[in-house]
Amino acid sequence: MKAWKIGDDVNTDEIISCRHYPREDNSELGRFALEDVFNEFTENAEKGDVLIAGDNFGCGSSREYAAIAMKATGISCIIAKSFARIFYRNAINIGLAIITSENAYDKIEENDNISIDFNKGLIENFTKNKKIKFDPLPEFIIQIIQKGGIVSFLKEKDLDDMTNDL
Amino acid sequence: MGTIVEEIFSKKLKRKVKAGDVVIAPVDYVMSHDTTTPLAIEAWKKIKKPIFNKKKIVIVFDHYYPSPEIKSAKTHKKIRTFIKKHNINNFFTQGVSHQIMIEKGFAVPGDIVIGGDSHTCTYGALGCFSTGMGSTDIGCTWATGKSWFKIPETININVSGKLKKGVYAKDLILMIIKLLGADGATYKSIEFSGNTIENMEIHERLTLSNMAIEAGAKCGLIRTDKKTKKYLKKKIAEIFPRNPEYEKIINIDAGKIEPQIAYPDRVDNVCDIQEIENKKLDQVFIGTCTNGRYKDLEIAAEILENKKVKCRTIIVPASNNILKKAIDSGLIDTFINAGAVVCNPGCGPCVGRHQGILAKDETALTTMNRNFRGRMGSPDSGIFLASPATAAASAVCGKITDPRRLL
Missing domain, CATH: 3.30.499.10 (Aconitase, domain 3)
Structure with missing residues (x-):
């Protein structure tokens, strides 16, 4: 998977400007994600690519459109040094995979070819021939993401079903 | 534990x-x-x-x-x-x-x-x-x-x-x-x-x-x-x-703090009021979930008593209970006599939807909690954040004013 790289404090307005929503079909928001700050990504990112970000990704508003737009780009994961708290939750809730890793930012350059093992907490950088460990997400969060979001998860299960995993 | x-x-x-x-x-x-x-x-x-x-x-x-x-x-x-x-x-x-x-x-x-x-x-x-x-x-x-x-x-x-x-x-x-x-x-x-x-x-x-x-x-x-x-x-x-x-x-050390102002467009852009006094204002807004409670209005009214505002001044009590108390105690009279506009309780202009939208190149000083770009209207307007006392004093002078000059 190809890595794209962006800096610190990317805010919810930069992720998706409010001029693009609300609209009938939110999956169209992916075409505009990061257009004002990282147009090369907006134009060229492909399904499965990974975005590597600095600190405080998704800061600003609690609006979910930011996470929805990032998911709609088709990327497989955002790896950031840190995320703003509400964006972090919104991403998990809509089934957008996210990883917090300080190391990844330093050890991955744009265009590197990488893969991610969520269960093992391991990122492999094939270009640099490096392995980067990260703290795996709790099991139930991985399940929520794999189900495509908390809404799909709750259709089948109750939050209490997960209590034993915590 | x-x-x-x-x-x-x-x-x-x-x-x-x-x-x-x-x-x-x-x-x-x-x-x-x-x-x-x-x-x-x-x-x-x-x-x-x-x-x-x-x-x-x-x-x-x-x-x-x-x-x-x-x-x-x-x-x-x-x-x-x-x-x-x-x-x-x-x-x-x-x-x-x-x-x-x-x-x-x-x-x-x-x-x-x-x-x-x-x-x-x-x-x-x-x-x-x-x-x-x-x-x-x-x-x-x-x-x-x-x-x-x-x-x-x-x-x-x-x-x-x-x-x-x-x-x-x-x-x-x-x-x-x-x-x-x-x-x-x-x-x-x-x-x-x-x-x-x-x-x-x-x-x-x-x-x-x-x-x-x-x-x-x-x-x-x-x-x-x-x-x-x-x-x-x-x-x-x-x-x-x-x-x-x-x-x-x-x-x-609380004793060392001066009145503070957050200037556009980040809440952590903060300075002592002395550094920014006399900046001209188009609008003052007192209210919100941060500072629209009765005591906030009381502090503002003390400063506005028997004075006239020199810029648009909007006051929005945080709830009807607060509004009612402020009517009964005469605070609302004070605001009206000073030339302020009192709007119905709610978020007021804080989220830029109504009750005091800013035009391009306009500047407001408010008691809000956020001053992000364009929050109160035009992306080319500016928002300063301060206490109700600073807001009231600034309304009286039409420019950013240290409340201690009027207290």
Whole structure:
């Protein structure tokens, strides 16, 4: 998977400007994600690519459109040094995979070819021939993401079903 | 044993939890407003499960009430239909959601409250764990009665000494946000303590907790005491830290703080008022969940008494109760005589939907909690943040003014 790289404090307005929503079909928001700050990504990112970000990704508003737009780009994961708290939750809730890793930012350059093992907490950088460990997400969060979001998860299960995993 | 947030979750879950733990916990109240309820309804409908307990749901119209245009009216109508269909009785339109939550007794010490609004952290001042979430989280909690939480590490902000004349809780929290930076407390709990906080009245503590999110914090907690009990007028659980382990302790000398101003377009762009005095203003706005409470209005009225404002001045009490009290005590007379406009309780112009939108190149000084670019209207307008006293003094002079010149 190809890595794209962006800096610190990317805010919810930069992720998706409010001029693009609300609209009938939110999956169209992916075409505009990061257009004002990282147009090369907006134009060229492909399904499965990974975005590597600095600190405080998704800061600003609690609006979910930011996470929805990032998911709609088709990327497989955002790896950031840190995320703003509400964006972090919104991403998990809509089934957008996210990883917090300080190391990844330093050890991955744009265009590197990488893969991610969520269960093992391991990122492999094939270009640099490096392995980067990260703290795996709790099991139930991985399940929520794999189900495509908390809404799909709750259709089948109750939050209490997960209590034993915590 | 632990920080306030660890104490609250340990008691609720009847087992010891510590920072870093991820838990699923019951939610005592779940609040949303006219902006965040529509997407919550969509999420809840998709889950296809009944509402866990309609008495625990609170919906408030505050961001643009009464409806300022047709699109808003349609959204309000849609939410009202949902409320009626599901017999949700806790539906209010008489003020800012956070003030309503407090006045109606939904913010209880030791409880866990979530809200579809980032300033839900306000009730931390009452020893209540409360935090903002997105709409999907709100919809999920309607179905489950629960939510998942990562127990945060805590930064203890210990404030001692007496604030100078003309310096208030708002100045203190602006100074703290400058110190921490806009992401200085991301994921974390802030615990405010020290004799300055102990001596503060609850309305001042609410101003502190309200702005915890502006440093990225999940919650801004203050232990309960006699003042909390008196304010809530009922028996309350005593909430306080026990042998806490803080990630960081920051000591602040309250006596050294000057009136503070946050300048466009970041809340952590903060300076002493002396550095920015005399900046010309087009508009002053006093109100919001940060500073629209009765005492805030009283401080403003003291300064506006027998004076005339020199720029557009908008005053929005945080709730109808506050408005009524301000009518009875004559504060509203003072505002009207000074030439101010008093609008109906709610968020007012704080979210840029109505009641005082700014045009290009206009500048406002407000008692709000955020000054992001374009928040009150044109992306080419500027917002300054300050205390109600600074706002009132600045209204009288038509420019940024140290309130001590008029007190």
